[in-house]
């Protein structure tokens with residue numbers, strides 16, 4: 001088994017709403033190994049971005065706060081780091097790619113200035129050495145004419161090219177961990193495939209650990225070895241990707257997988273999970289998925305299930321009371 005890179009333990013993140021606190025992420029624990037791509041999936045609003053921002057400690061300009069847990073990067077608890085140390089770790093040891101490439105780039109600065117600054121913030125290189133490194137990075141991410149790109153402003157680049165620049169910037173100091181929050185959602189399908197391929201290539205070359213956040217299960221199938229499924233701020237299932245697709249255990253995961261179109265199936269209307277993700281200030285008391293679950297039992301409405309090991313190897317986990325039930329219909333889950 002590869003070495004552990006990131007361990008998140010019992011992470012809890014809350015937001016201030018009016019005069020009370022609401023919980024956006026609760027009891028989230030997972031591990032990413034070196035050279036591994038871990039997928040994080042779930043519907044909109046289930047806490048994927050809040051989880052990644054909590055890990056990077058980038059909630060500063062929001063009413064949000066991590067109120068419990070540990071985030072260990074090679075054993076060092078990032079939640080205990082002073083902000084100036086954290087600033088060094090961000091960029092040098094962990095990089096982040098956001099959904100919207102344009103939001104990660106400063107529109108008023110040439111790519112050259114931004115890349116050189118990002119490199120020199122973390123490495124003691126001269127301007128010309130940093131510029132050389134920028135050119136290498138742009139080549140690595142498949143930019144055909146790096147000299148011209150360096151001189152460009154962000155608005156002069158296409159979406160695909162901008163996202164490549166963002167990846168170059170996130171990777172320019174060889175971070176051990178890359179957090180990619182919907183890195184290809186804003187791009188068209190061909191560019192999406194190229195960017196994903198690029199991320200895999202960089203991972204293989206540098207042994208980077210990647211947390212890949214996506215709502216696209218097709219991307220998960222292609223990119224990830226393991227996957228965690230989030231619902232209402234909790235992890236509801238964790239499994240090897242092949243296991244998850246073969247036999248999803250949590251009714252929520254089953255719903256997500258059933259709503260993925262299958263090539264050549266001829267099906268035009270797909271089942272979607274009825275209902276919505278609950279509002280943070282009106283969370284159901286028991287299982288957060290109970291109001292939408294077709295297998296709901298009385299117990300589910302009253303007691304939140306724990307995330308329990310559900311397979312022999314200890315790698316598979318599921319948060320569902322049905323795992324303990326003897327009911328024939330659901331024991332097949």
Ligand SMILES: Nc1ncnc2c1ncn2[C@@H]1O[C@H](COP(=O)(O)OP(=O)(O)OP(=O)(O)O)[C@@H](O)[C@H]1O
Pocket residue numbers: 015024042043044045046047048049050051062063064215280
């Ligand atoms: N800055 C904020 N202030 C208050 N609440 C927030 C803030 N950011 C996120 N939330 C709340 O936290 C919950 C989780 O949001 P988050 O952005 O993590 O969802 P997500 O899974 O990333 O969704 P998407 O797929 O749409 O990106 C939501 O209920 C959201 O309203």
Ligand SMILES: [Mg+2]
Pocket residue numbers: 048049050181
């Ligand atoms: Mg998000």
